[in-house]
Amino acid sequence: MPDWLREILTVAVAAVITAALLGFLRSRGARARRAALGAGKPLKFDAFLRADAAPYPRRWRLGWLMIGVGPPMWKPRFSLLRRPLALPVSATVEQIRRVAGLRETVFVNPECRIIVARAGNVNLELALMEIDVITALQALDSGSGGGWRVPVPTTIEEMA
Numbered sequence: 001m002p003d004w005l006r007e008i009l010t011v012a013v014a015a016v017i018t019a020a021l022l023g024f025l026r027s028r029g030a031r032a033r034r035a036a037l038g039a040g041k042p043l044k045f046d047a048f049l050r051a052d053a054a055p056y057p058r059r060w061r062l063g064w065l066m067i068g069v070g071p072p073m074w075k076p077r078f079s080l081l082r083r084p085l086a087l088p089v090s091a092t093v094e095q096i097r098r099v100a101g102l103r104e105t106v107f108v109n110p111e112c113r114i115i116v117a118r119a120g121n122v123n124l125e126l127a128l129m130e131i132d133v134i135t136a137l138q139a140l141d142s143g144s145g146g147g148w149r150v151p152v153p154t155t156i157e158e159m160a
Contacts (some may be wrong), residue, residue: 026131030129030135033045033132037135037142041068042068043067043135045064045132046065046128046129046132047126048109048126048127049061049074049085049124052122055085056074056122057076059107060127061076062076062078065087065126065128065136067140071086071087071089072140072148074126087124088119089147091117091147091148092148092149093115093140093148093151094118095116096113096115096116096137097114098113098114099114108127109127111129112128113127114127115128115133
């Protein structure tokens with residue numbers, strides 16, 4: 001077997017093993033969050049956030065969405081101060097959509113779904129991994145004391 005073919009096969013096998021391992025870890029984390037939701041424990045999701053009003057970021061920012069005791073919170077991942085921002089206690093989820101356009105694809109993971117919510121005069125957009133969207137919606141509905149009006153889909157296909 002030529003050396004160039006051996007190198008390509010080695011890299012391909014390593015890529016397949018890495019993809020399988022990352023998929024396993026992602027699904028294990030999603031199962032753990034679903035179990036925590038059923039047990040009534042606080043939850044933490046990777047989430048991108050943007051909104052059209054202060055104090056929320058106007059551009060997509062990566063952070064953690066924390067749902068549990070009190071109002072939902074979003075904490076930026078890469079920031080000097082890393083102060084958590086309280087999300088509105090009551091909001092209405094207007095739409096759940098796929099990542100659209102080249103700009104969003106670059107700034108947000110293409111495997112995310114975007115939850116578009118309105119709270120008074122503020123429009124929020126939360127981008128969550130597709131595997132976590134249903135769990136996050138259920139947590140926002142129950143964790144905020146029913147303040148978030150969420151049309152909870154039962155499958156990913158219903159969200160589109």
